[in-house]
Amino acid sequence: MAGRRVIGWAARDPSGHLSPYSFNLRQTRAEDVVLKVLYCGVDHTDLHIIRSEIASASYPLVPGHEVVGEIVELGAEVKNFKVGDIVGVGGLVWSCGDCFCCKSNMEQYCNQRIFTYNGVDLDGRTTQGGYSSAMVVHKNFLVRIPDKLSPEQAAALLCAGVTAYSPLRQFSGCNEPLKAGILGLGGVGHMGVLIAKAMGHHVTVISSSDKKREEALKHLGADAFLVSSDVEEVEKATNSLDYILDTVPVVHPLETYLSFLKPNGKLIIVGAPPNPLQFIASQIITGKKTISGSFIGSIEDTQELLDFWAKKGLTSMIEVVKMDYVNKAFERMERNDVRYRFVLDVAGSNLE
Ligand code: NAP
Ligand code: ZN
Secondary structure (H helix, E strand, C coil): CCCCEEEEEEECCCCCCEEEEEEECCCCCCCEEEEEEEEEEECHHHHHHHCCCCCCCCCCECCCCCEEEEEEEECCCCCCCCCCCEEEECCEEECCCCCHHHHCCCHHHCCCCEECCCCECCCCCECCCCCECEEEEEHHHCEECCCCCCHHHHHCHHHHHHHHHHHHHHHCCCCCCCEEEEECCCHHHHHHHHHHHHCCCEEEEEECCCCCHHHHHHHCCCCEEEECCCHHHHHHCCCCEEEEEECCCCCCCCHHHHHHEEEEEEEEECCCCCCCCCCCHHHHHCCCCEEEECCCCCHHHHHHHHHHHHHHCCCCCEEEECHHHHHHHHHHHHCCCCCCEEEEECCCCCCC
């Protein structure tokens, strides 16, 4: 079925508006599978990219890198999967396999990596993502969805979930209960709360308003909730946290958040505001604090998270919508009106 014609929803320009787009999948190779897409999560990065905010987009562009699909065809060299398997695809569809990063299960940092969409594929074409009826993916970039997980729940783990899980793995084996801060309670942030709690950390949500307090404490199980504009609460939080996972997608001052960290504390930035962030050097110097970043997770991290999620019986808060709602979903995500991840029911939508 090489080169089969499929329908996706694509952006044509930086307005970020999506509409139906018919295109040919790339030729399948011996190590590829063809997936029928079932569900695909909607990440804030999709919005940044289709608007050319953090990378120049190659239009027409079909976004989507939280893809759960069913294998409908296998290349001759694919031995570890079979037709009918339910698998996931995250942010990458290829890496060199040969460099230090690839050999250390950090292929997301390989400098030849190919992103699931808006990447340049081996045949020179632009890769297209999971807001589409089907995809062709190399077998090494698939994860298995555990039977216990529903495909729509699994979708949001493939980017939002693993983006929170991958940097938090560094704390495993730490004997004392860590004090965590999750800055920004959106798609990635709410995964951060659930995962950090499941790892046994004490979790404080740091939010821009009071609106999500009850949900954070009652439904997501956070231990504390702090509104970043509340001067009194901010003062009390000084030197109280071991780490903060910063998921905010817009420019925000780092001083307040750095002040929350204990000496040796870590600010882990995963949110990707399109413009530069600033901080005062003495704030990190005088507290031996670290500012670091983290990008999605490896295939190994992603499989580990899916298994961890199933074993712990965790449930994220998602809103499943049809494809014709996607522009509205972007609009709502932008005005911070999503609890907490939109997941597109791709197979259940009329894509035409
Ligand atoms: P999201 O669902 O829109 O959540 C962002 C959260 O940030 C909001 O829920 C909100 O939480 C807070 N926020 C504060 N000020 C805001 C503002 N002016 N506008 C919107 N939100 C604001 O986004 P997401 O999908 O979680 O993604 C978050 C960021 O992480 C994006 O920049 C995305 O590109 C990036 N990302 C990075 C990676 C990676 O690999 N590093 C992976 C996935 C996503 P409160 O209401 O609690 O303030
Ligand atoms: Zn590599």
